[in-house]
Structures are given as structure tokens and as C-alpha cells.
Amino acid sequence: MKQSLFTLEHARQLTEDTYELVLSGDTSAVTAPGQFVNIRLPGRFLRRPISICNWTDEALMLLVKVVGDGTRELVRCVPGTELDVLSGLGNGFDPTAAGPHPVLAGGGIGIAPIYGLARRMLDAGQAPTVALGFRSAKDAFYLEEFAALGCRLLIATEDGSMGAKGFVTDCIRNVPECDYVLCCGPLPMLKAVHGLPQLRDGQFSFEARMGCGFGACMGCTIPTRDGYKRVCKDGPILYKEEIVW
């Protein structure tokens, strides 16, 4: 973990409620895709945890969905705004465990860490299939960015307005050779993916309300097969076998 100031370089609106933010600063504490940052906002007591979508040596890319006052203030920050950020939090995904046919599954705003993960797996010579789920075509975002990666891309929308009608799980079922998943999304999606019989193993990114985000307060712990774990420090990524619903 590192606490440092980042400067907002730009914010780009992607859908009615979702934005891409680029923050410049010291990213040396970021070691794996799926890690997150915890951002202090003026006037808010608790920090806001946001997944790292992608990063370079000098910048962080975040995708933020406005759901309340904190996220609204965050996306309204003007370029040049300095933000107090805890970076490199959590364990992150381990792509080396994924085998030859991994599927990367993202639902809604949960596609954020999937993007950086896909890029790094492709750089490492792995060939992941990416499956993204959205409510409808108007909620979909980052499709061009994913398409530009050049990996197999499957899309599902709940209302069928784009891609296949249905859920990410339906996409995954259509690629039966995929036997390992790395995924992030709302709890019902994680649970449905977890239940797919074709998967021998997988990594699942969890959310929890956080007091600190760095392991000190026990605010975020959830039961696992191996006892209680802190989503912020021992997670947010949990492995298939250890998850209890």
C-alpha cells in the first residue's frame, strides 16, 4: 500500500452514469490487476474503493459508476484536481493460475479490472476469452477498448439489445472449452458463474463496505472455507473452493 497524491488528468463520460478517469501519480505500489485504490474525497469521511482498470508507470485508469454522492463528486472533479489515494490495495488476480483456456467475465461496472487483466494476460502470451454482461445496449461501455485488444469477445445484454440476450453465464456456456474463470461483477453474477459445472477453478472479485481498505478495522470481513477473510486485504479476489455463499 502507498498513500500519495494523484492528479486527475481527464474524465470522459462513457454512458449516462459511467465515467473513465485518468489519474497521474506514483503507481509503484500497484502489482497486479484486480487490485483497487481507496480515494479520499473532500467532505466525505470514508474513502471510496475503486478497482484499478489499467495502469502505467505514471497513471491509473479507473471506471466509475455514479451510485451516490461520493461517486458523483469523484466524476465531477475537474482536471488538475489533486486526490489523496491509497494505491495497490488487495491481492489482485493471479493470471498464472489460469491454464490455457481462461474466460474473463465482467458484469456492469465489474468489467473495469477485467480490462487491465486481459491486457496483461495478452502481453504474457495467454489467450483469454472475454465475456461482458450489461443490462442493455445503452449501459454498455468500453467495447471498443476491449475489441482493440484482439481477443475473443462475447457480449450479453439482459434485454437482448446488444449481443446475445441473457447473462454472462450464457456466454460462458457457449465456450465449453473454457474451464477457468476470472471474474468481477455484482454478487448474483458471481454466484451464477461460480455454479457453472464446466469450471474447474476460478477467481472471483468481491465487494464490501469498507472502513479502512487496508486491513486494520475488520469492517469488510466475510466467511470463507478457511475462516473469515478481509475483502480489502486477503481479497478482493477469492478462489472458487474457498467461497461460501
Place this chain on the structure above:
Amino acid sequence: MVNLAVELAGVQLKNPIIPASGTFGYGREYAEVYDLNILGSFSWKGTTAQPRLGNPQPRIAEAPSGMLNAVGLQNPGIDAVIAEEVPNIAKIFQGPVIANIGGFSIDEYAENCRKLEDIDQVAILEVNISCPNVHAGGKNFGCDPKAAAEVTRAVKAATKKPVFMKLTPNVTDIAEIARACADAGADGLCLINTLLGMRIDLNTRRPVIANRTGGVSGPAVFPVALRMVWDVYEAVQIPIIGCGGVSSAEDAAEMMLAGAAAVEVGAANLADPRACKTIIEQLPAVCRRLGVDNISELTGGAHHG
């Protein structure tokens, strides 16, 4: 040079700033952020006889200028703390440690304290009596002067270390509880613990916290904590650790003027992991502004003239 040293029931602290129980774990996470040896002391996570898993999720909610928590005393239990955390604490911090102890019966409190007797680095026992008494229908020890006094006596009989009783603010007259503890032999007091509160999610129309209620802390509670420290200072002669909403060196000085001999900082550490470091760095300047060479001169200063 301003002298920041203070004394708590015979224990010397290099400065009055102490991270509060439950916001600092057993020190591990903060040792990654700064050298803990700048601290006066730190109060470890409330530790009980048995390991505790704590409450269901969600446990955390935000409040204007503060937060609520219903962690439910999640901790690995006193034996695991002695075996795994105490040796690690010795590596990351060489000063005196405050052992925060929880309990659900008078015997449990006493037994937990007894187990710490031979650990030299534990300089003070901080007995959290904001816990339900399983033998009295779950009534909080800290809400009843008789029960608070009984815990105090039992713990005092079990240890030679100084005993500080940590008081709950969820009472009508905190000075009465403070007096009961002092009369029963407490060496000092720590106040306040969190204030009972709740939040409701407008979308679900349900309480945000699974446990329904949670303890409020952070800057929002500072004036309440300050007033209680003031009242207790008027009621007892033993040293007080002031706690509740402190987030700056100025707040710490205010706490001391109200009567605190030392100051605990809780929720502020969660919002800013460097909070205690920053406060300690700024204390000398605040003392100079107030015209004191020894910070301990501030204690109770607002009560006289």
C-alpha cells in the same frame, strides 16, 4: 523544545497520542506506512477469551463527519494474540502497549487480564466494558455502576498492571460510572467508546448495517466526547485517556484542556492512515501557540481560571 512526554498511572509515554482500539489492529498494517515508534503507545484490537468472527455484513456505514461500525469484536482470541501478535508487536514497536480487553462475564475479563501478566510490553490494561453481560440478560457492564465496579474489582485482583476502564457514552450520567470505577480501584479511565446509532438505506428502506445499529465515531462525536471528559475530570482524581473524534493536534490539545492526560485517536486512522503521525508532528507547534513547554500542563487546564 516542547516536552511532549506524559505519564499515565506511572507509565511514561513519549507523547500523549495513542491509536484507539479497533482502528489499529495489532499494528501490522500501519507499520507498513510509518515507524510506529513515534507513537506514545497503541491500544490493540479488543481481545476476548475465545476467537470471535464478529457480525454479518455490512458492518460499516458512513455518517456526516464520521462513521458507524458493527464489527462485533472480531478478534483471534487472547491465546492466539499472545502466541502470534505479541511477538510481532515487539518487532514493530518498542514502546509500552495498551492491551484492550473485552469480555462477556466478569470471570472472562479477569482471566484475560491474568494471561497478560507476564508480558512486559503490555504496560496498561484497557478494559472495554461496552460489552453485554451474558449472565445479566445481555445488559452492558458499562451501563450499570455496580457492574462496572464489579468488573474493575475483579480485574484489579487479577493483575498488578495499571487498569484503565474504558467507558461507554451510552449512559445518562457517565460521571457516575466513572466514580464507581474509581472507587473500585481503577488506576485510570478511557472515554469514550462509540455512540449507538443507525442509518437507513433509502433505496431498500432497511438499515444499512446488518446488525441494525452500530457505533458512531469520528469528528461528529468530538464535542460529545469532550464534554464527557470534562464531566469525568470533575468527578474523579485518576488519569483520563480522552477519546472520540480527535483528528488534529488542536483536537488533542482541546481534549487535554478538558481533562485528558493522554489522547486516543480512532476513526481518523481509517480515513487517513498517517493521522497519528501528522498529529504528533504538529503537537509542538500547537503547544508553542498555547505557550506551554510541557504538554502535560494542558491537562485539565480549562477547569481552572
